[in-house]
Amino acid sequence: MKVGVLALQGDFREHILATTQCGHEAIEVRRLSELESVDALILPGGESTTIVHLAKTFQLFDPIRKRIGDGLPVYGSCAGMILLAEHILDGAQGQETFGGLDITVRRNAFGRQVDSFESELEFNGKKMNAVFIRSPWVEQYGPGVQVLAEAAGHAVAVCEGKVLATSFHPELTSNLEIHRYFFEEMCKGR
Amino acid sequence: MSETTGTARVKRGMAEMLKGGVIMDVVNVEQARIAEDAGACAVMALERVPADIRAQGGVARMSDPDMIEAIQAAVSIPVMAKVRIGHFVEAQIIESLGVDYIDESEVLTPADYTNHIDKWNFKIPFVCGATNLGEALRRINEGAAMIRSKGEAGTGDVSNAMMHMRTIGAEIRRLSSLREDELYVAAKELQAPYALVKEVAETGKLPVVLFTAGGIATPADAALMMQMGADGVFVGSGIFKSGNPAQRAAACVKATTFYQDAKVLAEVSRGLGEAMVGINVADIPVPHRLADRGW
Numbered sequence: 001m002k003v004g005v006l007a008l009q010g011d012f013r014e015h016i017l018a019t020t021q022c023g024h025e026a027i028e029v030r031r032l033s034e035l036e037s038v039d040a041l042i043l044p045g046g047e048s049t050t051i052v053h054l055a056k057t058f059q060l061f062d063p064i065r066k067r068i069g070d071g072l073p074v075y076g077s078c079a080g081m082i083l084l085a086e087h088i089l090d091g092a093q094g095q096e097t098f099g100g101l102d103i104t105v106r107r108n109a110f111g112r113q114v115d116s117f118e119s120e121l122e123f124n125g126k127k128m129n130a131v132f133i134r135s136p137w138v139e140q141y142g143p144g145v146q147v148l149a150e151a152a153g154h155a156v157a158v159c160e161g162k163v164l165a166t167s168f169h170p171e172l173t174s175n176l177e178i179h180r181y182f183f184e185e186m187c188k189g190r
Numbered sequence: 191m192s193e194t195t196g197t198a199r200v201k202r203g204m205a206e207m208l209k210g211g212v213i214m215d216v217v218n219v220e221q222a223r224i225a226e227d228a229g230a231c232a233v234m235a236l237e238r239v240p241a242d243i244r245a246q247g248g249v250a251r252m253s254d255p256d257m258i259e260a261i262q263a264a265v266s267i268p269v270m271a272k273v274r275i276g277h278f279v280e281a282q283i284i285e286s287l288g289v290d291y292i293d294e295s296e297v298l299t300p301a302d303y304t305n306h307i308d309k310w311n312f313k314i315p316f317v318c319g320a321t322n323l324g325e326a327l328r329r330i331n332e333g334a335a336m337i338r339s340k341g342e343a344g345t346g347d348v349s350n351a352m353m354h355m356r357t358i359g360a361e362i363r364r365l366s367s368l369r370e371d372e373l374y375v376a377a378k379e380l381q382a383p384y385a386l387v388k389e390v391a392e393t394g395k396l397p398v399v400l401f402t403a404g405g406i407a408t409p410a411d412a413a414l415m416m417q418m419g420a421d422g423v424f425v426g427s428g429i430f431k432s433g434n435p436a437q438r439a440a441a442c443v444k445a446t447t448f449y450q451d452a453k454v455l456a457e458v459s460r461g462l463g464e465a466m467v468g469i470n471v472a473d474i475p476v477p478h479r480l481a482d483r484g485w
Contacts, residue, residue: 009210053229092266113290117193
């Protein structure tokens with residue numbers, strides 16, 4: 001399976017490393033031809049406004065949206081979760097998203113950088129240390145959305161169909177559990 | 191389940207999220223909005239850009255909290271602010287405002303000519319400048335969660351940023367080539383802690399994100415620094431001292447992402463209007479060079 005990591009801005013190299021450690025080929029996606037060649041896509045952590053700005057400028061915005069709509073398996077961490085949400089609270093004025101997850105996220109929900117934290121949580125029955133950096137949380141979600149982890153009383157890992165999103169950054173730790181879950185559950189048969 | 195704030199991983203991780211991005215100096219709300227709209231991954235709120243500090247002289251200090259808070263209210267991207275080298279009370283004040291990152295910066299007038307701030311005492315992460323590997327590791331030892339090569343701020347002359355990136359890169363490559371029993375003397379020569387020297391020798395990179403700053407004025411400058419191995423760039427005076435800030439800001443953002451694609455770089459370099467006039471670093475008398483501040 002060939003996995004693309006959107007490489008417009010953010011910690012895309014860490015997702016590439018995690019993907020190859022799971023035994024899959026990983027490429028950086030900046031162009032349409034690269035997007036078209038992949039079997040799954042990861043949206044990294046970073047600044048969601050910057051990533052959307054660059055995706056629009058380089059004609060990737062609508063194609064990514066379309067591929068997600070057509071059933072491409074996608075995983076987004078932090079900024080990636082914002083980009084997958086159908087609705088945003090506290091976003092930049094008129095901030096758009098790729099969509100794909102029937103959720104409303106609150107941007108920088110846990111506060112500013114001084115409030116960023118590490119916490120132990122349970123994902124799909126497994127305990128792990130999670131790193132939250134100016135992270136969003138899921139404020140509301142539709143009936144098709146499954147909550148996979150919670151922190152401080154809010155949903156921080158969710159999935160729907162072939163789309164997975166986490167508020168936290170597994171790519172900043174050596175724990176590959178989330179990436180494995182994505183490849184095994186969302187990318188089945190690819 | 192307990193939540194721990196202010197850990198090294200959380201502070202360094204914040205810098206990881208800025209990678210591949212451009213952090214822009216802004217002096218008011220209007221400039222901050224232009225920067226966010228152009229795709230900046232963060233803004234640095236300050237009262238005078240380095241070029242003006244250089245031109246006007248006098249003691250340069252932390253910005254007015256009113257000005258910083260107005261910018262925090264105006265944009266959704268991270269906001270950074272500068273404090274003087276060694277001025278830990280300015281840092282306490284900035285931290286209390288909920289700013290996302292502190293730059294302990296040589297661009298402001300130093301408050302202490304011997305010590306830098308003990309950055310482990312803060313929950314807010316710090317970025318510090320460095321001209322070489324030893325200086326970078328001393329700052330990391332004091333708790334810096336991000337390093338930027340210094341360059342010579344406020345000049346529009348990229349040559350010092352280039353020199354500092356080459357020096358840091360060369361010193362890292364040299365460490366990686368040494369025998370393990372030679373690292374003790376290497377630590378002595380670098381005037382840096384042995385544990386950090388050993389870590390760099392083993393991994394072949396700094397333990398924190400490395401940005402470039404100082405003298406970057408064009409999209410080509412930004413791409414040059416990225417090709418030299420920077421994780422991202424700070425653009426200070428270069429944007430808002432130019433003829434068309436909005437267009438130049440967007441061009442620098444695109445160039446930082448597509449730094450290896452000459453066709454994109456050519457496209458974004460077209461019709462940008464006047465760049466900041468600039469000063470050759472060689473024409474600045476040595477006592478007025480900001481990069482020499484830091485110990």
